[in-house]
Amino acid sequence: MLKSITVVTLAVLAFATASTRAQPQSDIPTILADIRAKDTGQLAVSEEDGKFLRLLIASTKRKHALEIGGASGYSAIWMGQAMRETGGKLVTIEYDPVRSKELAGNIKRAGLADIVQVIAGDAFVEIPKIPGTFDFVFLDAWKRDYKRFLDLVYPRLDKGGLFTAHNVVNKRTEMGDFLDAIQRNPALWTAIVSPSGEGISLSYKK
Ligand SMILES: C[S@@+](CC[C@H](N)C(=O)[O-])C[C@H]1O[C@@H](n2cnc3c(N)ncnc32)[C@H](O)[C@@H]1O
Known part of the structure; x- marks a missing residue:
């Protein structure tokens, strides 16, 4: 009798410990708030833009996503949640060591390591090594490089794919060549939305 009570007690304790350990991994709002609190350089997208990206990916059922400029994982966690819904995968690239x-650690804490692959390195070097094509791209690296990234990734964007880029409103003067390219390319339908004033371009490949 005593033995079976002890076994039950141990099982309950083990379950309680496991639940306590598991909780922070799925506490995405806390992880996102932590990232923002430490983001002294204000690199992360706004919460509104994060929510917009999540909704866009989930509602258009994207499966093969690429993020250029992952920083500490704020936008990748928003997009990773959507990829969990669609059954897709996101690759995010960040070259600051x-x-x-931090990006890899935050993705793991968010319980998204099976969905979001983190590549540490220069995206200009790493993208050509990634196999396959993309149906969704989110570009959020240094703004002067946007046109070069468009040229690099465009041939790998599926027909029906979406190429999106951040800060196209508040930093538009730093990326004139990119904005011209996405608006003049007859094979793209481009629109700009601005959920929080920073601006996101959406270019659909016909
Ligand atoms: C604006 S931050 C990205 C913020 C992130 N998307 C978010 O919302 O959390 C830009 C990031 O791009 C990275 N970056 C810039 N050029 C890069 C390159 N060529 N390869 C990889 N990362 C790059 C920078 O180190 C920086 O962390």
Whole structure:
């Protein structure tokens, strides 16, 4: 009798400990708030833009996503939640060594390591090594490089794919060549939305 009570007690304790350990991994709002609190350089997208990206990916059922400029994982966590819904995968690339470690750690804490692959390195070097094509791209690296990234990724964007880019309103003067390219390309339908004033371009490949 005593033995079976002890076994039950141990089982309950083990379950309680496991639940306590598991909780922070799925506490995405807390993880997102932590990232924002430490983001002294204000690199992360706004919460509104994060929600917009999540909704866009989930509602258009994207499966093969690429993020260029992952920083510490704020936008990747928003997009990773959508990829969990669609059954897809996101690859995010970050070349700053401190941020890429934070990015990998935050993705793991968010319970998204099976969905979001973190690549530490220069996206200009790493993208050609990634196999396959993309049906969704989110570009959020340094703004002067946007046109070069468009040229690099465009041939790998599926027909029906969406190429999106951040800060196209508040930093538009730093990316004139990119904005011209997405608006003049006859094979793209481009629109700009601005959920929080920073601006996101959406270019659909016909
Ligand atoms: C604006 S932040 C990205 C913020 C992130 N998307 C978010 O919302 O959390 C831009 C990031 O792009 C990274 N970056 C810039 N050029 C890069 C490149 N060529 N390869 C990889 N990362 C790059 C920077 O180190 C920086 O962390």
